[in-house]
Amino acid sequence: MSPTKEESFLAAAGGKFFLDTRYLLLTTPLVITTSLLTTSAGYFSQTEPPLNTLGLLSAIFLANIFALSICAIWVLVFSKTIFRNRARNPVPLFWVIIFSASVGALKGAMTGLGCWLLQIESDLGSTIVDRVGQTSLLGTWLIPAISLVAHRLSVLQAQRDSLVAERVSNTLIESGIAQTRDNQASLRAFADMAKYELSSIGRSTNGEDSANQYASAIRRLVAEQLRPLSHRIWEQENKRISSFSLSEIARQAIFSFTQARTVVAVVYAITAFPSIIKSVGISEGILRSILAGAVIQVGFWLMSEFRPKKYWVATCWFLLANLAVSFLTFVTGEIVFGYVSAFDEFQTVLAVWLWLTQLTFISAFLFGVRKGSSEIKQEFADLYGSETIDRAVRLSQARIQNRDFANYLHGQVQNKLLAVALGLEKGEATKEELEQALALVENILKTLDSGFQTLNSGDLESELAKLSNQWLGFVRITWNLDSHLKNLETRKRILLIQLIDEATSNAIRHGLAKNVFVLAKVLSDQKINLEVIDDGIGPRAGKAGLGSTFFNSVSKGNWDLVQESTGGTKLTLQF
Incomplete structure (x- = not known):
């Protein structure tokens, strides 16, 4: 049985973006800020905090830096050893979850150790135990989610590039470029x-x-x-075809965040539970977590009725909606179960808002994996609009022209x-x-x-005849050309003419060749195989020139230039 769309997507959690430090680093400031707020909230609610405000925040910040440094070493060791082949052989989801939980647990334990070393905690065992449960759950969700976001982004970028390429191809297939x-x-x-x-x-x-x-x-x-x-x-x-800007990446999540409300509610309830039970016990902690999840579910459902059209309005609505729901989860818990002195109101709401905003953004961004290809194509056009695609098409056309x-x-x-x-x-x-x-x-x-x-114009016969006449008296060019070449689209014929001209010129000017043999044929997959063999002195040493850059660009690196055992040079290229 073939895997479902969701199963295939989840398998990407252990693929090439798993433990990609570029994406992990993007979440680091938010992780530190949330930890600062949640940790300091409990201290500020005390009658006599262990340090003044600045000293306390500085100590917690240093503890987080220490913990994240240890986690970074842990991640790098595994990414370079056990998981080094993840791009080719994705890590099974089970082990992704286990390792992610270990990173979270290590973060909590090292933060606790840092707080103890900086003397803002007196009981080492207690401060580690209090943190490990919550950070393990956070790691279990956050690290795979980051991998999936990166994978989803690469899929969207590929769809965008494909759409651009399709439009450019339609423009250029049967016409030259002015x-x-x-x-x-x-x-x-x-x-x-x-x-x-x-x-x-x-x-x-x-x-x-x-x-x-x-x-x-x-x-x-x-x-x-x-x-x-x-x-x-x-x-x-x-200048490659432009990638998504930050605002373009955010569009999908910002315009559709209320659709992911169930995922957000469940994940928030699970990840918030460990921090709640520290202050109210397990039974009440379960009820408070369920209530918070219900508030998120209902709140986002009610907010889904408002559907802004402009991006800046949608962005403001996204931030305000998350802030409002964060406030409601705190207030409803206090109203239903009573006031808890361990929770500092302002810092608790701010910490919840930061976490909920990140959680909502990621969940909404990933939500589109459930949609079919036609839905994705339509959504792509609706979200990113024809303007950005047209701009990319123009850039690509200019790139080809140049x-x-x-x-x-x-x-x-x-x-x-x-x-x-x-x-x-x-x-x-x-x-x-x-x-x-x-x-x-x-x-x-x-x-x-x-x-x-x-x-x-792509007139292959005429241009190659001119090439032969151009070097008449210097070199003898022998042609072996597939008859199917004349049926190629204009763009490919133009590129073939340019490639043959460059290769022949190099053989004469640099290799001092007297005989050049050119073979070109169309392969079964409509790719073109080009071979240019000469009897010159072989490839010259030194820095690659514009010709090599051109070969690399057209063939996407699928070319080779070697010195023949009998002398001379052989260029092999496919495009």
Whole structure:
């Protein structure tokens, strides 16, 4: 029998986010604050507290820091040893609960020890026993809940990215990507500068060194102008699709918190019980806990009738509703069972409010796991709205535009110019050869804009023919191309052209290859497998360049560049 949706979700409690210190640290301030309030409330109700207010709060704070430090060591040891493979093999829920309870118990025991060492408690055994029960229950609930919140957030982020990718794909599948105005301006500026540099050489020289000077000038333009420009534009590639902001993460919990009222009521009653029985005994403690849970259930049910539309109103309502229910749980307990001197009114209500707010937020955030995929999709659209999705789509489109444009400059334009420079450096150029080379450069600069548009048509046959002609006389390129490549969507054909151009250029310019073999085929899962093999001197050492960054970006790291045993280099890449 396959697990239910809830069972599969709960199994994630022991997965890769279990004991993730990033998320555990987020709850630390609230844990310390709640402990400060609940611990100090009992002391301030005494006729003669052991220390003045500042001294008492400072001592409790230090005791908590000491306890949390011990817990951190405990968590890190287990996360790096017994639970180190949790991302691949999730820890069973039973052991998640047991370990979480042990962390809670350790927190309570070490806080008690800290209070005893700082002399705000005189009986070590009593102060530890008084805390361990409650903190064990808190740990049992809080640590798995944090793991599930992190998992739920990753699922929502994946849904958001998927929705963005779907919309971007729909926009780009059968069309190229238009240049941005900034990119067009960059092209014009580079073309103007290049023309000026080359024309100044023409005016100042008329002898045998012209070819070498032109070659040097072209290389200088590539190194000092074109490459920095392409790298600057490429930086946009590193700006990933935006993640959820804090306010976006909170939306689901804030707008739907009353729906999780039963879970909140039950968990609050269980976790509050140990602290209540310290002052009133077990029987009354059970009744007070049940009453508090009932007040939460009824209070949130009544409050569910008010459904704010604006986010800021919903946020205020969420905080005020939790404060009101916290106050009611305290007042109803005092009215029904009588006043308890051990409870300081203000600090008790404040501590309950902090705990209840955290509890309600987490429970409401996790509540959506029970919903079906269609409900989730609709809720996603309702909560996060089309505006944030559209913004992410625009960012993603701009990201792709910048990547394509930067690679066009780095690959197509740079390689064409360097091919001309190599031709001029091969030997003493005749006047006719020099004029042909300069005419070719002039044509490259003149067609920068149209060249980018042609590339974006995804015409595989035409672009690869141009590539062969570009390196004619330098290298022999042998093609083995799957006939199904022409049926690929435009985006994939554009990327394939760019990848082949970059790999071929690297083989010639860096590997000094004389022969290049290119194999590309469509796999059964519609991925493309590309192999480029050359007979050059092998991969160069040193820092990875923009080409390697491009390979990594397109293939998501699924590429390899190795030196063949017979010499030369083999690039294997899938995307």
